[in-house]
Amino acid sequence: MLPDTAEIVEVSPRDGLQNEGRPVGTADKLHLIESLVRAGVRRIEATSFVHPARVPQMADAEAVMAGLPRVPGVIISGLVLNRRGAERAIAAGCDELTFTVVASEAFGQRNQGQTIEQGLLAWAEVAAMARAAGRRATVMVAAAFGCPFEGAVDPARVEAMVRQVLRSAPEEVGLADTIGVATPRQVMDLFGRVRAAVASAGTGRAAMRAHFHNTRNTGYANAYAALLAGATVLDSSAGGVGGCPFAPRATGNIATEDLLFLLDGLGVRHGIERGAVAALDPWLAGVLGHAVPGQLGKTDAWPPVP
Ligand code: MG
Numbered sequence: 001m002l003p004d005t006a007e008i009v010e011v012s013p014r015d016g017l018q019n020e021g022r023p024v025g026t027a028d029k030l031h032l033i034e035s036l037v038r039a040g041v042r043r044i045e046a047t048s049f050v051h052p053a054r055v056p057q058m059a060d061a062e063a064v065m066a067g068l069p070r071v072p073g074v075i076i077s078g079l080v081l082n083r084r085g086a087e088r089a090i091a092a093g094c095d096e097l098t099f100t101v102v103a104s105e106a107f108g109q110r111n112q113g114q115t116i117e118q119g120l121l122a123w124a125e126v127a128a129m130a131r132a133a134g135r136r137a138t139v140m141v142a143a144a145f146g147c148p149f150e151g152a153v154d155p156a157r158v159e160a161m162v163r164q165v166l167r168s169a170p171e172e173v174g175l176a177d178t179i180g181v182a183t184p185r186q187v188m189d190l191f192g193r194v195r196a197a198v199a200s201a202g203t204g205r206a207a208m209r210a211h212f213h214n215t216r217n218t219g220y221a222n223a224y225a226a227l228l229a230g231a232t233v234l235d236s237s238a239g240g241v242g243g244c245p246f247a248p249r250a251t252g253n254i255a256t257e258d259l260l261f262l263l264d265g266l267g268v269r270h271g272i273e274r275g276a277v278a279a280l281d282p283w284l285a286g287v288l289g290h291a292v293p294g295q296l297g298k299t300d301a302w303p304p305v306p
Contacts, residue, residue, distance in 0.1 A: 003232050005269045007043055008256060009209070010036050012237040012284075013064070014045040014079055015253055018057050019243030020288055026060045028287050030067045032280070036238060037071055039276035041256075045098060045235070048079035049088040050112075055245055065092035077138065081112040086126040089135075096136035099123045100176070101165060103158050104147035107178075111142070111246040120164050127168035139165045140174040140211060144190060145182035148247045159193040169203035172233055177222065179247050180215025184225035191229035209233035212254050214240060214293065219254035220262055227268065234259065238277050239284045239292030255294030257281075261302075275301065 013033055017024050033044055046068060052059035061078065068076065070093075077096035078089040089097050101119040102108035108119055123139055130137035144158045162173055175190055191208060198206050210226035210233070212219040223234055240255030260274035274296065281297035 002227050002266055002268055003230075004267075005232070006227060006263060007207075007233045008041065008259070008270050008272060009043040009045055009077070009233060009235045010041045010238060010256060011045040011211070011235045011253055012036070012239065012241055012256070014048050014058070015235070015244075016237040016239070016241040018048065018055050019245050019250065020057060020241070022287075022289050024057060024287055026063045026067065029060070029064050032238070032284070033064075033068045035280055036277070037069060037074055039280075040272040041277075042073055042271065043075045043077070043233075045077045045079060046094075048081075049085035049092070050079070050081055061088065062092050065094065075136065077136070080126055081114070082122050083125055083129070086129045090129065090133045094135060096138055096171070097126060097130045098138045098140060099126050100140050100142045101161060102142045103153050103161060104143045104150045106149035107143045107147045107247070110149070111244070116161065120161065123165055124168050127170060136171045137168070138172040138174065138209065139168075139170045140176045140209065141165070142176045143178045144175040145177045145186055146179060148179050148250075155190055155193060158190060159197060162194050162197045163201070166197060166201040166203055166206060170206050172209045173198065173206045174209030174211055174231075174233070174235075175226075176211035176235075177213055177219075178211075178244055179250055180213035180219060182212065182222050183218050184221045187222045187225040188229045191226055191231055195230045207232050209235065211235040213242065213251060214254050215249075215251045220259065223254055223259060224262065224266075227266075238294070239281050239297070240294040241284065241288065241292050252293050255292075255296070257294050257296040261296055 237253035242252040257278035
């Protein structure tokens, strides 16, 4: 059954930009965030606190946090991968720390220099730091549906990781299809496992969050499947921009405006004005120097405007 409402986490300032070749200035990032907030977005993954030499596009994390509008009810999150990142995110004023554990040894090494075991330990540490600082702690299992280096990922391994991360009582636990290989039945199955893990965790009821890339055009079908399976939080990126610097030929997240069109048609409320997000596409394309994948900005309004 579909939920009545879904929360959208706008990841364009982080996942959307981190893979872009052309440096995006802090002022442009702030314009993007301000525009998204005006459109009604209430959750934004604003930046990541990773080593600037590894992801140069995120080197201005502190400046982005210092410059963005602080609007009551808008939750600003930062991606962190270790203790140092968590310290920076807390100092910079993130409302939420989002941590990623990778469900593949090979990808975990390339993405964040961690084994699965090290990732799980680092998450527990980061969750404790976030809690002590009064911030939200969210955890995503990355490469949950497939790894660019190892191929298929065992769902039992993902489930075991989910059960372990739930011990730190995250606000949300999510599955990320980092390289866009998932299909809806797999999404239903894996979120079914997460749902069962959450139900038996006994650490408070974590919401389920889904993060899809549209690399093989299954991202929107997967988002629909995730909602049916009980996810209530969906990541998306304005214009559908994005990718991962550590996954070969990774492409963008599902586009926020296209996802909103789907949710509007389904009657799932989200509080965001889809036209205002689509209207950002030409500006975004200018900043990035290439067209963006989102479709809504390329076609006529629906229903037609008289
Ligand atoms: Mg991603």
